[in-house]
Amino acid sequence: MHEMGIALQIIEIATESIPPDLKTVRVARVNLKVGKLSAVVPESLRFCFEVASRETALEGAELRIEEIPVVARCRDCQAEWTISEPAFACETCESGNLEILSGRELDIESIEIAE
């Protein structure tokens, strides 16, 4: 729902990441990691990014989104597994004492600059 705000943050961080001697370049691609628990809808984010990046160094850049699964570890029996349904209990010992190892990411990994 707040994809526009996220798109603006991505543009700000990506713009800051362009080395000063390359300020006139065009960014061809932004590589993102988006966890399944991050409440971001990739299609909405792409749409907002396309609109918000107009007349910036990121205009026309591809947003490459790597979706990260929700992986949990049981603090009681140390089992690790991927959660695909909203059931947050250990598959092995049924404990609810879990640590979420991945799935909340919303990270910019890198930008790619057109030569």
Next chain:
Amino acid sequence: MMTGIDVRLPLFFSPDTGGGDSDGGGMTIVKGGTREIKVIRRVLDANEEMADANRRRFASSGVFVLNMMSSPGSGKTEILVKTLGRLPDRIRSAVIVGDVATTHDADRLAVSGAPIVQVETDQFGGDCHLAAHVIERAASGIDLENVDLLIVENIGNLVCPAEFDIGEDKRVVVLSVTEGEDKPVKYPQMFRLCDAAILNKVDLLPYLEFDSGQAIDYIHQVHAGIPVFELSAKTEEGFDGWIEWLEDCVHAKRDK
């Protein structure tokens, strides 16, 4: 993906200056005529830094901060009106209340006599959540040295507020019996992040087919062990456990 010649330019633009070959930062020529620049930053970094600054400020004044979230119409404001009325005088409270528009909630809460700051997110772009910088601005209008408990009534929404740390100590989610029992499994992230849940409007149970046991089972399916307070903000039944939990939180923060 990152084949080609590693040109390894100075790393001034990368926060990660470690020496690894593939992810040590720097610039790499990759196929297709593009150069990849490692960034490795969280998109919500700016919010998280502001949330940490808020948290330090609240801690220095010994204020316990509760972030209260729910879908629209679950009864957050009425719970707060009754909660403020029931808390003992020695707990000095303040409220920041967020809505997309109108000051209706602040008007309702003002009868408590506690300082109330209304945030209308419309002026911040009609946001679906309260972000840390909004809380920083709203809290600057409150005399924190004379407050023990600051309750933030977030925007009615079970999705976005879960993503934005505001510098709170604990989070509570409100579910009302006029909603579906399965809200916790439909919005698992919200229920996982919260430290307690309130099941509101229990006075309506005789007129509904709502299964409280099922709702509580769903809450515990996504977040085992959290306390669930079944209460009615209208009749004030079931408030004792909730008020006790809140008082314990305030005392624990003040004694730190």
